[in-house]
Structures are given as structure tokens and as C-alpha cells.
Amino acid sequence: MEQIAICDQMRAAITVFDKDYPDWNDHKAIVWNWQPTETLGFASHQQFVNVSDVKLRRSEFYGGLVMLVTSSLGFTAIVEYPSGKAIWYIDTDTQPNPHAVELLPNGNLCVIASNGAELRMYAASKENNCTEHCSFAIEEGHGALWDPERELLWILGKDYISAMCIDGTADKPAFHELSEYHTPINHIYGHDLQPVYGNKNLLWVTNNSGAFQFDKTKLCFIEDYEGAEIVIPKEKPYVKAIGNFEGSGDIIRQIPNGTQQPWNTNICDIFRKTEKGYIHETRKFDAGAFYKVRVWDERYN
Numbered sequence: 262m263e264q265i266a267i268c269d270q271m272r273a274a275i276t277v278f279d280k281d282y283p284d285w286n287d288h289k290a291i292v293w294n295w296q297p298t299e300t301l302g303f304a305s306h307q308q309f310v311n312v313s314d315v316k317l318r319r320s321e322f323y324g325g326l327v328m329l330v331t332s333s334l335g336f337t338a339i340v341e342y343p344s345g346k347a348i349w350y351i352d353t354d355t356q357p358n359p360h361a362v363e364l365l366p367n368g369n370l371c372v373i374a375s376n377g378a379e380l381r382m383y384a385a386s387k388e389n390n391c392t393e394h395c396s397f398a399i400e401e402g403h404g405a406l407w408d409p410e411r412e413l414l415w416i417l418g419k420d421y422i423s424a425m426c427i428d429g430t431a432d433k434p435a436f437h438e439l440s441e442y443h444t445p446i447n448h449i450y451g452h453d454l455q456p457v458y459g460n461k462n463l464l465w466v467t468n469n470s471g472a473f474q475f476d477k478t479k480l481c482f483i484e485d486y487e488g489a490e491i492v493i494p495k496e497k498p499y500v501k502a503i504g505n506f507e508g509s510g511d512i513i514r515q516i517p518n519g520t521q522q523p524w525n526t527n528i529c530d531i532f533r534k535t536e537k538g539y540i541h542e543t544r545k546f547d548a549g550a551f552y553k554v555r556v557w558d559e560r561y562n
Contacts, residue, residue, distance in 0.1 A: 263506050264292055264557035265513055265529060268312040271521050271550035272296075275315050275330060277557055278544065280511070280531065285546040295328070295345045297338065302347030308354055309336040313552055314361045319559040322368035322386060323348055326559060329370070331362040337372055339364065339385060349385040351392055356381060361454070363405040363414065367431040371414060373402035380405065380416060380425070382434045395434050397425065404454025407561050410461060411477070413439060417454040421445050422466060422475060444480045452500060453553070456562040458507035467500040472514065488512055488532055488539045501526075504556035510534030513554050521550035529554045 263280040275295045282290035297303035311333035320327050326342040337359060338350035349370070358376035365371065368386030373379075378400050384393040404417030414425040414436070424442035429435030448470035457463035457474055464475040466482070471493035474483040492512055493500070501524065502515040512532040520527040527549050532539040 262292075263509060263511070265544075266315050266317070266555040266557045267529065267546070267549060267551045268315055268553040268555075269546075269549040270311050270525055270552050272548065273309055273312060273332075275312065275328070276546075276549070278529075278546075280506070280513075280544075283544075285529075285544045286548075290544075293343055295340070297336070297347070297350070301340075301345050303338070303350060303352075305352040306336055306350075308332060308334040308352045310334040311552070313359060315553065315555055316362065316364070317342060317555075317557055317559045318364045318561075320364060320366075320368065322366065327364065329362045329364055331359040331372055333358045333360075335359060337362060337370070337383075339370060347389070349383075349389050349391070351383070351390060353392070360403045361405045361417075363407050365407060365414075365427060366409070369431055369434055371405050371407075373399065373405045373416060375401045375403060378402065380436075382427075382436060384432060384434050386431045393434075395429070395436065397436060397438065401450065403451045404466075406454050406456065406464065408477070409561050413442075415442075415454060415464060415477075417451040417466065419451060420449045422451070422454070422464075442480065444475075446482070453502045455502075455504050455556070456560070458505055458556065458558065458560070458562070459510075461562045465503045465505070467503050469499055471498045472500045472503045488534070491539050491541060492532060502553040502555070504554070506556055506558075512539070513556060515551055515554045525550035525552060527551065 277293040297306035316329045328340040331337040335354040339348040356377040370385040401419035453467040455465040514530040518526040
């Protein structure tokens with residue numbers, strides 16, 4: 262079963278849906294639902310407002326599957342999956358408007374923020390609620406993705422994509438930018454940074470002009486990828502989130518429609534790959550207001 266996770270800002274929840282179930286308003290479409298509670302080990306979760314990113318990862322350090330989640334008011338967590346129990350979390354507003362989160366192999370956690378204009382790496386591997394971190398300035402930070410082959414962290418800012426080298430130790434984290442990867446984006450305000458499953462040399466990048474693929478080797482953007490003509494609508498280019506399923510070849514996308522807030526939607530676009538091209542379908546969840554939609558896959562790439 263291919264699954265899609267949503268960052269639901271209306272219900273303050275992470276919900277995982279069966280991609281192929283036709284009616285997401287039917288409870289049978291929901292595979293898993295999560296909110297932080299005291300029962301799950303979250304003594305404080307007041308900042309879990311406007312959830313902004315979620316990822317699934319398999320971690321040798323934490324002994325299995327974990328969910329990574331962050332929200333615009335500052336709540337960030339590493340969560341056991343599927344139990345939903347807290348492994349590590351912070352409930353603070355010291356980093357304004359976190360937009361993306363990523364787990365490193367050593368158990369530490371990277372969080373990138375837009376208004377806070379910085380990338381942080383927390384020494385989460387030391388202990389629960391550890392707030393020790395290092396930081397790197399980045400304007401309008403929106404994306405972070407670990408690359409296990411190159412052993413670096415891709416980051417997305419306002420008008421460029423770049424990569425970070427992880428230095429120091431797990432207990433004393435440090436990093437620096439690899440300037441040779443610093444690549445300008447033609448149009449400003451990057452929104453999402455995701456793997457192109459099935460091709461470890463490519464990344465998805467979205468911004469105010471649509472959705473593109475980025476070649477890690479050539480350091481260039483690809484605008485004429487398969488399906489681009491239907492995935493990037495000319496009239497509404499603001500693509501907040503994108504991803505693809507390696508198995509089916511389907512592509513998913515989130516474009517705001519104004520549900521609750523200007524940046525939200527209650528519709529997930531699905532582009533089904535067929536022998537004759539891509540067919541556009543939608544899944545609507547009336548009780549939600551999505552900020553991100555995610556291919557629910559544990560792999561980094």
C-alpha cells in the first residue's frame with residue numbers, strides 16, 4: 262500500500278492516508294493519526310501549532326522507524342513509529358517558524374527555519390529534551406535532506422540550494438557549508454526539498470514558480486522532466502510540497518486553495534502514471550487544512 266502523510270494545520274495533527282482509497286472523508290482511508298499528548302510522553306506541547314513538516318525514517322541509532330515532525334511555533338520531535346511515543350522533543354519558540362526537519366545517522370536532528378533565518382543541528386542523541394545545538398544562517402530556510410551517498414545535508418533557502426558538511430561529534434555537533442554546491446535558483450522563495458525516488462542523483466525542488474528537479478552532479482535544474490507539463494500549472498505555480506512513489510511512478514503535489522489560511526489546502530493532487538502519460542486525480546479531506554503532503558517512505562533517497 263502506498264501511503265501519503267499530511268501536515269494538518271486545522272486539527273494540529275499528522276494523518277497518514279491510503280493513497281489509493283478514493284474517499285479520504287471515509288475513516289477507512291486513514292492508516293494512522295497522531296497528535297502529541299501527555300500519555301505519549303509529551304509533558305508540554307503548547308507550541309504544536311501550524312505543523313509544517315513530517316518525515317518517516319529508519320534509524321539504526323534509535324532502533325527502528327521514527328517520525329520526525331516540526332511546527333511553525335517551534336515544537337519539534339523525534340517520535341517512535343507507529344507507537345507515537347516521544348523519543349526526543351522540544352516545545353519552544355526560540356527558533357521562529359521552523360519549516361523542515363531531518364535526522365542524521367548519528368541520531369542528531371536538523372531543523373531549518375524561515376523567520377528564524379537559520380539551520381540548527383540539535384544534539385538530540387545525548388538525551389531527551391537536549392537543546393544543545395549549533396547553527397548556520399540561511400535566509401528563508403525551507404528544506405533539509407540528508408544524502409547518505411554523499412554524506413552531506415542538502416538545504417534550501419530563499420533563492421538557492423546548497424549542502425552542508427557535518428563536522429564535530431554527536432555530542433558536540435558542528436557543520437559548515439560546502440560552497441561548491443551553492444547553486445542559485447532562478448525564482449525566489451523555495452518551498453520544498455524532497456528526493457526523487459528511483460533516481461538518487463535527483464532532488465525535487467519547489468518555489469513560487471513551480472516544481473523542478475535538481476541534478477546533484479551537474480548542479481543544474483531540470484524543467485522538462487516527465488510529467489512537468491501537468492504537474493506545474495501555469496495559473497497557480499505556488500507548489501508547497503511535492504513527491505513521487507517509486508513503485509507506481511505516481512506524483513503527489515500540494516497547491517494552496519485558501520482552506521483556513523492562504524497557504525493551506527484540503528486537497529492532495531495525485532498524478533497517476535499510465536502508459537499514455539499522467540492522469541490527474543484529487544483526494545479531498547474536508548476536516549483538514551494541509552500545509553505539506555508527504556510520500557510516506559522511510560528512505561532518504
